[in-house]
Amino acid sequence: xxxxxxxxxxxxxxxxxxxxxxxxxxxxxxxxxxxxxxxxxxxxxxxxxxxxxxxxxxxxxxxxxxxxxxxxxxxxxxxxxxxxxxxxxxxxxxxxxxxxxxxxxxxxxxxxxxxxxxxxxxxxxxxxxxxxxxxxxxxxxxxxxxxxxxxxxxxxxxxxxxxxxxxxxxxxxxxxxxxxxxxxxxxxxxxxxxxxxxxxxxxxxxxxxxxxxxxx
Amino acid sequence: xxxxxxxxxxxxxxxxxxxxxxxxxxxxxxxxxxxxxxxxxxxxxxxxxxxxxxxxxxxxxxxxxxxxxxxxxxxxxxxxxxxxxxxxxxxxxxxxxxxxxxxxxxxxxxxxxxxxxxxxxxxxxxxxxxxxxxxxxxxxxxxxxxxxxxxxxxxxxxxxxxxxxxxxxxxxxxxxxxxxxxxxxxxxxxxxxxxxxxxxxxxxxxxxxxxxxxxxxxxxxxxxxxxxxxxxxxxxxxxxxxxxxxxxxxxxxxxxxxxxxxxxxxxxxxxxxxxxxx
Numbered sequence: 269x270x271x272x273x274x275x276x277x278x279x280x281x282x283x284x285x286x287x288x289x290x291x292x293x294x295x296x297x298x299x300x301x302x303x304x305x306x307x308x309x310x311x312x313x314x315x316x317x318x319x320x321x322x323x324x325x326x327x328x329x330x331x332x333x334x335x336x337x338x339x340x341x342x343x344x345x346x347x348x349x350x351x352x353x354x355x356x357x358x359x360x361x362x363x364x365x366x367x368x369x370x371x372x373x374x375x376x377x378x379x380x381x382x383x384x385x386x387x388x389x390x391x392x393x394x395x396x397x398x399x400x401x402x403x404x405x406x407x408x409x410x411x412x413x414x415x416x417x418x419x420x421x422x423x424x425x426x427x428x429x430x431x432x433x434x435x436x437x438x439x440x441x442x443x444x445x446x447x448x449x450x451x452x453x454x455x456x457x458x459x460x461x462x463x464x465x466x467x468x469x470x471x472x473x474x475x476x477x478x479x480x481x482x483x484x
Numbered sequence: 485x486x487x488x489x490x491x492x493x494x495x496x497x498x499x500x501x502x503x504x505x506x507x508x509x510x511x512x513x514x515x516x517x518x519x520x521x522x523x524x525x526x527x528x529x530x531x532x533x534x535x536x537x538x539x540x541x542x543x544x545x546x547x548x549x550x551x552x553x554x555x556x557x558x559x560x561x562x563x564x565x566x567x568x569x570x571x572x573x574x575x576x577x578x579x580x581x582x583x584x585x586x587x588x589x590x591x592x593x594x595x596x597x598x599x600x601x602x603x604x605x606x607x608x609x610x611x612x613x614x615x616x617x618x619x620x621x622x623x624x625x626x627x628x629x630x631x632x633x634x635x636x637x638x639x640x641x642x643x644x645x646x647x648x649x650x651x652x653x654x655x656x657x658x659x660x661x662x663x664x665x666x667x668x669x670x671x672x673x674x675x676x677x678x679x680x681x682x683x684x685x686x687x688x689x690x691x692x693x694x695x696x697x698x699x700x701x702x703x704x705x706x707x708x709x710x711x712x713x714x715x716x717x718x719x720x721x722x723x724x725x726x727x728x729x730x731x732x733x734x735x736x737x738x739x740x741x742x743x744x745x746x747x748x749x750x751x752x753x754x755x756x757x758x759x760x761x762x
């Protein structure tokens with residue numbers, strides 16, 4: 269597994285220019301525009317790095333050789349999640365540093381709402397990666413992008429359908445949302461965190477199953 | 485070292501059925517035309533495809549990630565991602581293989597003039613092939629599984645690679661190699677034993693000494709054919725001038741039929757006769 273991590277960090281190093289552009293844009297977000305978006309922006313970009321390592325592995329039929337190295341398919345999958353975790357930790361560190369800098373410079377103090385917003389953002393990124401990874405492993409880099417768009421589209425459509433259908437089922441969405449947001453912030457965060465953990469576990473199980481079934 | 489028993493793999497238009505064994509210290513060649521099933525055997529051995537039936541044992545064990553430490557692999561159409569450099573690969577191998585030999589790896593790279601900081605996707609075909617072989621040779625493997633390791637190389641580079649393989653065998657007498665190649669002369673000068681595969685089945689197995697010393701091609705006219713003892717003829721093929729016949733009893737025909745043309749067999753000729761002959 270260590271070899272795989274080294275491989276992915278080396279591939280990441282090859283993308284250092286792209287990384288530089290992200291940092292510059294992140295600084296602009298932090299000090300010129302809205303610093304709240306830092307977490308989503310950096311988080312999304314670093315998640316894309318994780319997904320892109322799968323494209324690099326696939327490039328020029330690289331998979332067969334990769335699996336002749338002393339690794340198992342399960343280890344390969346777990347390494348991708350570990351790499352994603354490292355990317356998310358990096359997101360938190362970079363975003364927090366820039367965010368704090370921006371707060372000090374603008375002389376703004378941190379409110380609990382802001383903290384909840386940041387945590388919710390990071391957890392959303394975790395869930396997004398958890399949805400993207402199995403799709404990318406299943407469909408590969410070309411079809412994977414389409415699959416990700418389709419799945420996100422389906423989620424949006426389901427949301428719209430739910431909003432339309434809810435009144436007919438005598439579900440009052442406004443009061444439902446009000447009651448969710450009136451929950452204690454910590455409980456709300458714990459709820460989102462629990463949801464993220466469930467999504468990640470299902471995602472990992474799916475990814476392992478997908479990779480074990482693959483023939484190269 | 486490697487034992488494949490009743491390996492079966494079925495595809496819609498192709499099915500493989502194979503038994504194969506490699507002893508310690510042995511170099512075994514696998515030959516056959518394109519699509520005969522060579523790569524399918526390699527992939528099944530390495531767990532890259534699921535087998536339908538059969539058993540594959542390395543060192544009397546099933547393949548595992550621990551066992552892969554002792555196996556060096558070259559695949560014909562797959563290698564490290566082209567976006568990596570040799571320096572990157574060195575770091576990956578160092579973190580993957582317990583017995584990785586950095587000095588040897590760098591020495592081989594230098595010998596074949598491979599740049600350490602250039603992305604592999606920008607390498608020439610020959611450079612890519614050399615790198616694949618170097619990777620397989622640099623982590624103290626006991627068994628090499630090499631699918632077409634000399635494809636795309638010029639004569640001199642091929643000879644260099646074959647020398648490295650001979651050196652690999654000389655360093656430890658218990659090491660083994662399973663190798664496939666389209667270039668029969670590479671195998672003739674290297675292998676101890678040969679398996680021939682056609683349409684997913686092993687159709688021929690012989691030691692290289694026997695193949696080169698005892699096998700022969702008899703070239704006979706129609707009338708010579710009529711008078712010939714055909715008890716030791718394995719395959720025959722009708723030609724413009726008469727018949728070409730494959731035998732394993734070269735000396736018998738040399739002694740008893742001195743008037744006919746008898747040519748020494750080589751791998752290419754034996755493959756042609758075994759596949760196309762009747």
